[in-house]
Amino acid sequence: MWDYTPKVKDHFLNPRNVGEIPDADAVGEVGSLACGDALKLYLKLDDNKEKIVDAKFQTFGCASAIASSSALTEMVKGKTLDEALAVSNQDIAEFLGGLPEEKMHCSVMGQEALEVAIFKYRGLEVPEHDAEHDHGHAYPDYEGTLVCKCFGITDTFIKKVIETNKLTTAEQVTHFTKAGGACGGCIPKIKELIAEVMGQQTAQSQPKTGKLSNLKKMQLVQEVLERDIRPMLMADGGDLELVDIDGDNVQIAFRKACAGCASSGNTARFVEMKLRELVHDDLRVQEVAA
Amino acid sequence: MKEIYLDNNATTKVDEAVFEEMRPYFCELYGNPSSMHFFGGQVQGKVTEARKRVAALLGATPDEIIFTACGTESDNAAIRSALEVLPDRRHVITSRVEHPAVLTQCRNLRQKGYRVTEIGVDGAGRLDMDEYQRAIDDDTAIVSFMWANNETGVIFPVEEAAAIAKARGALFHTDAVQAVGKIPLNMAASQIDMLSLSGHKLHAPKGIGALYLRRGTPFRPLLVGGHQEQSRRAGTENAAAIIALGKACELAGQQMQAENTTVKAKRDRLQDALMAAIPNARINGDGAERLPNTTSIAFEFVEGEAILLLLSELGICASSGSACTSGSLEPSHVLRAMGVPFTCAHGSIRFSLSRYTTDAEIDTVIKELPPIIARLRQMSPFGREHLSKG
Numbered sequence: 001m002w003d004y005t006p007k008v009k010d011h012f013l014n015p016r017n018v019g020e021i022p023d024a025d026a027v028g029e030v031g032s033l034a035c036g037d038a039l040k041l042y043l044k045l046d047d048n049k050e051k052i053v054d055a056k057f058q059t060f061g062c063a064s065a066i067a068s069s070s071a072l073t074e075m076v077k078g079k080t081l082d083e084a085l086a087v088s089n090q091d092i093a094e095f096l097g098g099l100p101e102e103k104m105h106c107s108v109m110g111q112e113a114l115e116v117a118i119f120k121y122r123g124l125e126v127p128e129h130d131a132e133h134d135h136g137h138a139y140p141d142y143e144g145t146l147v148c149k150c151f152g153i154t155d156t157f158i159k160k161v162i163e164t165n166k167l168t169t170a171e172q173v174t175h176f177t178k179a180g181g182a183c184g185g186c187i188p189k190i191k192e193l194i195a196e197v198m199g200q201q202t203a204q205s206q207p208k209t210g211k212l213s214n215l216k217k218m219q220l221v222q223e224v225l226e227r228d229i230r231p232m233l234m235a236d237g238g239d240l241e242l243v244d245i246d247g248d249n250v251q252i253a254f255r256k257a258c259a260g261c262a263s264s265g266n267t268a269r270f271v272e273m274k275l276r277e278l279v280h281d282d283l284r285v286q287e288v289a290a
Numbered sequence: 291m292k293e294i295y296l297d298n299n300a301t302t303k304v305d306e307a308v309f310e311e312m313r314p315y316f317c318e319l320y321g322n323p324s325s326m327h328f329f330g331g332q333v334q335g336k337v338t339e340a341r342k343r344v345a346a347l348l349g350a351t352p353d354e355i356i357f358t359a360c361g362t363e364s365d366n367a368a369i370r371s372a373l374e375v376l377p378d379r380r381h382v383i384t385s386r387v388e389h390p391a392v393l394t395q396c397r398n399l400r401q402k403g404y405r406v407t408e409i410g411v412d413g414a415g416r417l418d419m420d421e422y423q424r425a426i427d428d429d430t431a432i433v434s435f436m437w438a439n440n441e442t443g444v445i446f447p448v449e450e451a452a453a454i455a456k457a458r459g460a461l462f463h464t465d466a467v468q469a470v471g472k473i474p475l476n477m478a479a480s481q482i483d484m485l486s487l488s489g490h491k492l493h494a495p496k497g498i499g500a501l502y503l504r505r506g507t508p509f510r511p512l513l514v515g516g517h518q519e520q521s522r523r524a525g526t527e528n529a530a531a532i533i534a535l536g537k538a539c540e541l542a543g544q545q546m547q548a549e550n551t552t553v554k555a556k557r558d559r560l561q562d563a564l565m566a567a568i569p570n571a572r573i574n575g576d577g578a579e580r581l582p583n584t585t586s587i588a589f590e591f592v593e594g595e596a597i598l599l600l601l602s603e604l605g606i607c608a609s610s611g612s613a614c615t616s617g618s619l620e621p622s623h624v625l626r627a628m629g630v631p632f633t634c635a636h637g638s639i640r641f642s643l644s645r646y647t648t649d650a651e652i653d654t655v656i657k658e659l660p661p662i663i664a665r666l667r668q669m670s671p672f673g674r675e676h677l678s679k680g
Contacts (some may be wrong), residue, residue, distance in 0.1 A: 018669050033632055036620075058670060059670065061593050062594075181620070
């Protein structure tokens with residue numbers, strides 16, 4: 001049985017704002033029958049067309065999909081459209097006291113429906129469903145290349161969710177977007193996207209060449225290891241420890257599943273590549289016994 | 291809240307008589323059946339009796355019964371053994387709707403270089419025997435088909451399939467975890483080489499299973515390191531649970547008639563009433579031969595987890611083939627293999643009865659489920675046009 005919070009149970013058993021608004025100003029629809037969940041969100045604005053005065057929903061889906069929809073309608077009532085756009089999927093999950101990670105895609109679905117409704121109201125283009133996928137579209141078409149063929153999910157959308165939710169593993173991406181949850185064929189691609197987003201986030205702020213003081217270098221190496229590398233290793237049951245930094249030599253020791261792993265040499269090269277990319281081109285990584 | 295337990299394909303209540311039978315073998319008669327002294331010897335006697343009882347239910351002889359820890363262990367032991375005793379054959383046949391205990395193992399074999407064929411089923415869940423006939427060849431080491439499906443209750447013609455396997459020199463195994471105790475089986479009249487069963491599906495406790503191994507069938511044990519079970523499954527016997535399984539099999543034999551009359555009548559009444567009261571529903575496996583205790587019904591435009599949790603609020607325990615209950619994102623592999631339409635694949639509910647199910651319990655479900663489906667459909671953005679017509 002899922003470990004749902006009392007608030008999730010309450011919003012599932014007594015959902016608020018179920019139904020249609022016949023003269024709604026904005027309507028957002030995401031998901032499909034084939035996908036296993038879908039949400040149609042109706043928004044009614046005040047006379048100045050600024051504030052949301054009423055919100056209703058129709059949802060096909062599991063308990064957390066219904067609870068997320070109910071929570072969403074409660075959260076956006078009284079907000080301006082811009083304020084409503086600032087509601088993130090984490091906000092929906094937090095409102096409910098948290099969701100099991102496997103169910104986070106329900107909160108993402110809520111946020112998507114809201115965004116679609118407001119974009120359409122503002123006359124922004126929301127691409128229509130165009131292709132048939134095994135499971136129908138989980139979300140409206142985002143621009144970009146199709147990654148998950150089963151649920152029809154593009155790289156642009158996946159990258160957005162990785163970034164806003166700070167996801168580090170492919171499993172998390174599946175829990176949040178459904179991508180990779182059916183045949184699993186796109187999981188390597190999802191891993192690449194995670195690496196890409198992580199790389200971008202760090203590359204924006206860090207220098208890569210030029211002179212670095214020893215202190216600054218040590219600081220940056222530690223930062224990159226903590227933020228970009230250890231979470232990835234730990235997701236696979238491994239870990240590493242920074243032993244020493246001597247000039248441009250970074251000495252690391254592998255821990256847990258990485259220790260004695262046949263491909264630890266590759267992992268060390270990966271760490272070196274990351275450090276060169278994000279800290280300094282001259283860095284060398286050496287594996288040492290602790 | 292008193293539970294209404296209609297999830298007997300998941301696990302069952304331990305019968306009081308079974309529990310009484312095993313009770314003395316924890317604190318009083320705790321001897322090791324392998325010991326030389328009288329204290330172990332009296333346990334040995336009861337284990338022997340249990341073996342006879344299990345054999346009797348299967349139409350087998352006692353030396354053909356190997357006690358294991360669970361159905362999954364029996365499945366693993368059977369398939370692995372077959373590959374070891376027929377090392378020159380590199381082909382495995384199973385079905386697309388097997389329990390993961392068989393299916394996962396077969397799929398893992400692909401990575402080891404085996405050819406694995408998964409035979410499909412038709413819309414009613416019936417095994418495609420033509421595809422099976424075409425797939426089997428002289429390279430086939432083992433064929434493993436379940437006797438009855440856990441989700442739909444659909445029964446496969448395993449005796450016929452076993453004869454086909456034998457003719458090609460392959461071994462035949464059946465996962466009969468859902469069938470044992472529910473329909474009459476007779477190993478003496480079949481050509482099945484190996485059969486798996488699980489205690490907790492027939493009112494014995496969890497943690498005990500058995501593997502039927504036809505006399506003369508070559509076998510390599512999964513667990514080695516002891517002479518127990520004629521060196522076919524090492525490890526000290528789980529004596530109390532074995533004794534319990536023996537008693538449960540004896541009771542199952544006595545109740546077989548009731549299972550196929552009174553339990554079946556309750557199942558039929560439940561499914562007929564639900565189908566009459568709820569539009570846009572279909573019975574998964576309708577038209578196929580099915581277990582007397584199981585019905586799986588797909589409801590269009592609603593999602594299974596939501597139905598289960600609303601039933602659970604009323605104390606009603608059922609199960610679903612839907613994605614959301616398992617954490618997976620797809621409907622069950624069984625429903626997908628059957629090609630259940632996408633409009634209702636996510637809304638399937640399985641009710642599995644037992645001899646303890648009462649008419650009053652069935653009445654409660656017949657009363658409570660239709661408004662739950664109506665409520666969820668009211669909430670759903672789909673199907674309004676269909677439902678208003680219906």
